[in-house]
């Protein structure tokens with residue numbers, strides 16, 4: 165299902181075992197909420213009007229719910245549901261955003277695994293922002309998700325496309341050093357199943373959709389000490405932190421080594437630290 169080109173893109177690490185699901189920290193993740201929300205806003209502008217009103221909307225891998233709330237803001241009459249695996253994220257999302265919406269619709273959050281998620285009723289919009297990279301099998305679900313859309317409905321997603329960037333390459337390399345390999349092999353190189361934009365375009369057009377796919381590199385200017393480390397603590401480092409668990413000494417030692425490598429590649433300048441971040445976008449509209 166996954167192309168050889170996509171599989172070859174990431175620095176290799178010997179995968180000794182399949183890492184367990186990472187635990188998430190909504191507070192850490194939200195530290196860069198502005199930079200993280202911008203790509204979603206760019207995606208949202210390209211999502212066309214929905215075929216029915218009130219619409220039915222799903223947000224797969226909704227995280228802390230702030231992005232799901234933006235969907236409910238654009239379609240306030242809709243019944244919008246965010247699905248996620250992480251109890252921590254679902255708790256935060258429910259506390260902050262669940263309830264009736266201004267247009268008579270509703271916003272709720274439910275446990276759900278994208279890996280086997282299927283539309284349980286016809287949807288007008290299925291969205292996923294910065295989550296499908298955690299689900300290697302996601303292209304295999306496209307047909308079922310598009311089948312579950314109403315005619316004229318849309319499937320839209322955004323994923324990071326920066327897995328060959330130094331931040332991720334250094335993480336994979338460090339996990340694979342003799343010091344860490346026995347505990348962390350494979351934890352820094354989890355994203356081998358992402359496709360390139362042209363491959364997403366081909367798959368979605370083959371399913372009969374009108375498709376737009378594009379990529380953007382955001383040159384993010386981050387503030388504070390070691391901001392790239394703080395950024396990845398909210399996402400790519402989750403599997404490593406989960407694997408090291410309560411071993412505070414190991415966490416400290418790993419973070420120090422990783423921080424030093426990051427500092428060399430992302431130096432701090434007078435106005436902050438530039439952290440280029442490539443992202444891939446797709447909007448697929450089912451035939452009306």
Ligand SMILES: C[S@@+](CC[C@H](N)C(=O)[O-])C[C@H]1O[C@@H](n2cnc3c(N)ncnc32)[C@H](O)[C@@H]1O
Nearest residue numbers: 225226227248249250253277278293294295298
């Ligand atoms: C980087 S966060 C993105 C959150 C949100 N969509 C946003 O844009 O802010 C990734 C989210 O995907 C969720 N996730 C990862 N694997 C998942 C899976 N198999 N099923 C459901 N959610 C998953 C994580 O729990 C996390 O909340």
